[in-house]
Amino acid sequence: MKCRKCGERALISLRRHNAGFCKEHFNEFFVRQVEKAIKKYEMFDYSDKIMVCISGGKDSLVLWYLLHKMGFDTTGMYVNLGIGEYSEKSLEKVKAFSEKHGLKSIIVNLTQLGHPITLMEKRVKRTACAICGTTKRHYFNKVAHENNFDIVATGHNLDDEAARLLGNTMRWYPEYLGKMSPALSADSQIKKKVKPLIRLTELEVGAYAFMNGIYYIADECPKSVGATSMIYKNALNTLETEMPGTKHYFYSEFVKNVAHKFEREETEKKEMHICSICGIESFLEVCTFCKMLEKIK
Ligand code: SF4
Numbered sequence: 001m002k003c004r005k006c007g008e009r010a011l012i013s014l015r016r017h018n019a020g021f022c023k024e025h026f027n028e029f030f031v032r033q034v035e036k037a038i039k040k041y042e043m044f045d046y047s048d049k050i051m052v053c054i055s056g057g058k059d060s061l062v063l064w065y066l067l068h069k070m071g072f073d074t075t076g077m078y079v080n081l082g083i084g085e086y087s088e089k090s091l092e093k094v095k096a097f098s099e100k101h102g103l104k105s106i107i108v109n110l111t112q113l114g115h116p117i118t119l120m121e122k123r124v125k126r127t128a129c130a131i132c133g134t135t136k137r138h139y140f141n142k143v144a145h146e147n148n149f150d151i152v153a154t155g156h157n158l159d160d161e162a163a164r165l166l167g168n169t170m171r172w173y174p175e176y177l178g179k180m181s182p183a184l185s186a187d188s189q190i191k192k193k194v195k196p197l198i199r200l201t202e203l204e205v206g207a208y209a210f211m212n213g214i215y216y217i218a219d220e221c222p223k224s225v226g227a228t229s230m231i232y233k234n235a236l237n238t239l240e241t242e243m244p245g246t247k248h249y250f251y252s253e254f255v256k257n258v259a260h261k262f263e264r265e266e267t268e269k270k271e272m273h274i275c276s277i278c279g280i281e282s283f284l285e286v287c288t289f290c291k292m293l294e295k296i297k
Pocket residue numbers: 117128129130132133221222223224227
């Protein structure tokens with residue numbers, strides 16, 4: 001296959017775009033998709049202070065790399081989850097990456113704080129992923145609030161969000177369906193949250209990382225085995241193979257035509273409180289994270 005732009009040998013073929021690209025023109029395509037997402041969903045501009053949530057995986061490192069390259073003011077924020085070797089390896093990748101590119105980062109270490117995920121899952125009656133999600137959200141909100149960031153950016157890609165949409169649709173979770181937009185506006189203490197990789201698939205992000213020498217942790221988190229998100233991703237991959245473009249169509253048309261029907265009006269929104277223990281905004285008097293921590297003590 002030849003590159004759609006220059007006719008040289010293509011290094012990657014994108015069926016959903018019916019096109020192949022050489023390295024130079026794939027990079028150009030990739031950056032254009034990120035720029036389109038930032039513009040279309042009015043995510044941020046050059047005056048914003050952006051906190052990029054980093055896991056050591058390809059998506060978050062590619063996002064950080066690109067936003068920095070595009071000239072945005074970024075700081076990485078990494079939560080070391082305390083999940084054995086997986087967490088040690090991911091920390092190494094984050095450190096090596098930020099040193100190589102001279103980037104600022106903030107690291108929160110759950111083991112040093114006395115509540116690694118492996119301990120929390122023994123004491124709290126929820127799945128490791130549910131505990132992990134609540135914990136990461138807590139620290140993202142706390143660090144963004146305490147350091148006056150304007151924006152919290154995450155590396156979720158099209159596969160992640162289409163799978164999440166499928167899961168929320170299969171179970172008809174109106175609360176979650178109302179929060180599927182790639183740009184969720186700020187809510188006093190809680191900062192605006194954005195997903196600039198939303199127009200790119202997992203495969204495209206992986207190819208970008210490979211072609212640009214971005215070294216990430218390739219191992220999956222051991223807790224992801226059997227996670228329902230993987231089942232939804234596999235189902236969507238089957239559909240995508242038969243009907244290229246399905247994931248993008250499914251997600252983007254939902255955001256364009258349906259999502260607003262699930263969003264709560266200002267008047268319908270639940271009252272927010274300041275958690276009496278951690279001081280971070282929550283729907284509850286004591287937030288879910290602090291309730292979990294009480295079980296550890
Ligand atoms: S797979 Fe689950 S436990 Fe592992 S990082 Fe993801 S959410 Fe956390």
